[in-house]
Amino acid sequence: MPVDxxxxxxxxxxxxxxxxxxxxxxxxWGMAVLATVGRQLRLRREAVGxxxxxxxxxxxxxxxxxxxxxxxxxxxxxxxxxRADKVLGAGGLIAAAWEDVRKVRYPKSVRALAQMEAxxxxxxxxxxxxxxxxxxxPEHARALFDAWQPPYSEEEAEGLVAARMARKxxxxxxPAPSLSFVLExxxxxxxxxxxxxxxxQLEHLLDMGQLRNVTLQVMPTGAGAHPGLDGRIExxxxxxxxxxxxxxxxxxxxxxxxxxxxxILELRYGTIRAQALTPRESLALIEQVLGET
Numbered sequence: 001m002p003v004d005x006x007x008x009x010x011x012x013x014x015x016x017x018x019x020x021x022x023x024x025x026x027x028x029w030g031m032a033v034l035a036t037v038g039r040q041l042r043l044r045r046e047a048v049g050x051x052x053x054x055x056x057x058x059x060x061x062x063x064x065x066x067x068x069x070x071x072x073x074x075x076x077x078x079x080x081x082x083r084a085d086k087v088l089g090a091g092g093l094i095a096a097a098w099e100d101v102r103k104v105r106y107p108k109s110v111r112a113l114a115q116m117e118a119x120x121x122x123x124x125x126x127x128x129x130x131x132x133x134x135x136x137x138p139e140h141a142r143a144l145f146d147a148w149q150p151p152y153s154e155e156e157a158e159g160l161v162a163a164r165m166a167r168k169x170x171x172x173x174x175p176a177p178s179l180s181f182v183l184e185x186x187x188x189x190x191x192x193x194x195x196x197x198x199x200x201q202l203e204h205l206l207d208m209g210q211l212r213n214v215t216l217q218v219m220p221t222g223a224g225a226h227p228g229l230d231g232r233i234e235x236x237x238x239x240x241x242x243x244x245x246x247x248x249x250x251x252x253x254x255x256x257x258x259x260x261x262x263x264i265l266e267l268r269y270g271t272i273r274a275q276a277l278t279p280r281e282s283l284a285l286i287e288q289v290l291g292e293t
Contacts, residue, residue, distance in 0.1 A: 014031075018252055019040060022246075027104065029104065030075075030104035031072065033100050033101065033103075033104045034069075034072040034073075034074075034101070034104065035072035036072075036076060037069075037072070037076070037097045037100070037101060038069055038070045038071055038072040038073075038271075039070070039072070039095065040097070041069065041070050041084060041094065042070040044088045044090060044094065045070075045088060047090055048089070050087075050088075051206075052066050052067060052070075055084075055087065058083075058087040059080060059083040059084055059087055060081075060083065061080060065240060070253050071169075075101060075104070076101060078095075078098045078101075078102070079093050080100075081097055081098050081101070082095050083096055115245060116236055116255075117134075117167060117170050117236070118169070118170065118173070119236075119238050119239075120170075120177055120236040120237060120239060121177050121178065121179060121237055121239050122178045122179075122180075122235075122236065122237035123170075123177060123178070123179050123180065123234075123235070123236050123237075124180040124181075124233075124234070124235045124236075124269050124273075125180070125181050125182070125233070125234045125235075126181075126182040126183075126186075126219075126228045126232060126233045126234075126269060126272050127181075127182075127183060127184075127232045128183075128184050128219075128228055128229070128231060128232065129187070129231075130144065130192075131183055131185075131187050131201065131205070132181055132183065133164045133167065133207055134167060134168060134170065134171075134179075134181075135183075135204070135205060135216075136164065136182060136203050136204075137197070137200055137255050138161055138165055138200070139193055139197045139199050139200060139201075140192055140193055140197055140201040140204075141160070141161050141164050141165070142157060142161050142191030142193070142196075143192045143194075143197055144192060145157045145160045145161065147192075152228055161252045171211070171214075176212070176213040177213065178213055178215075179211075179214045179215070180214075180215040180217075180273070181214070181215070181216050181217070181220070182218070182219055182228070182269075182273060182276050183216075183217075183218060183219070184218070184219050184221070185218050185219060185221045185285065186198055186221060186290045188202065188205075188218065188285070188286060189289060198293070199290060199293055202286055202289060202290040202293075203290065205286050206283060206286055206287065206290070208281045209279065209286070210283075215279050216279060216282055216283065217274065217276040217277055217278070217279055217282045218276060218277050218281075218282040218285050218286070219275065219276045219277070220276075220277055220285075223275050223276070226271065226272055226275050227267075227268035227271050227272055228268065228269075228272045229249075229268075230247070230248060230249020230250070231247065231248025231249045232246075232247065232248045233245070233246075233247045233248075233249075233265055233268055233269050233272070234246050234247070234265075235262070235265050235266055235269055242257065243257065243262050244256065244257045244262075245257075245261070245262050245265040245266070246265075247265055247268070250264065250265070286293070
């Protein structure tokens, strides 16, 4: 699953037969949650004397999906759990399992990133090739996933967009974290998704740039060389004084909390911000690009 530049493919069946998500076999916690939920579903179904075929008809899904969910090999959607709860007369206990399931329906890489962002009191990000995922509209994100090769299925793309949008809860936190973004001017001119989607994305950037806790800067194409040309840089700081960071061009792209490595990332990000347009100039440029559409 792409995480602002990283890609991990999800395995999936046909949309008609399997309206859910595949579980990552390397995700031990996710596997444990799904095994528990699947076992409870099977035990309750057997307790009321209902065969898989009859249950499948009652919840309006295929037999194969029922077997996979009960076997912990498929992540059920909320709709499936709600229907199962009513059919089995579980009094809300099965439907309540969604609170656990929804936490594991995305790959570990996405969950780990979301967890770090959820804890950060400061976040600084430079992304050169695309608009950062936290700043994307759903339509813009979908257009990016639709352009991926080999192509994602409809179901995969839907899950990818949902995962990316789920991370945007960082903007709803209280107290609000300090968020800083630097994006390349070229990303403003790339008409991802067509003119309408592109315009909506630019308007969304203007709205984000007006938030009191968000600093949005644009690196002009004419700025020349800068430390971000090797790829994304991300620095996160937490309330307990610790920090984490990563960069495509350093430390093999892996997250790091080593003080020496963090100082390097902070130096590079600080230099990038110094070379970029000011927040006011950046918003003016976005407005100019929008006006030229």
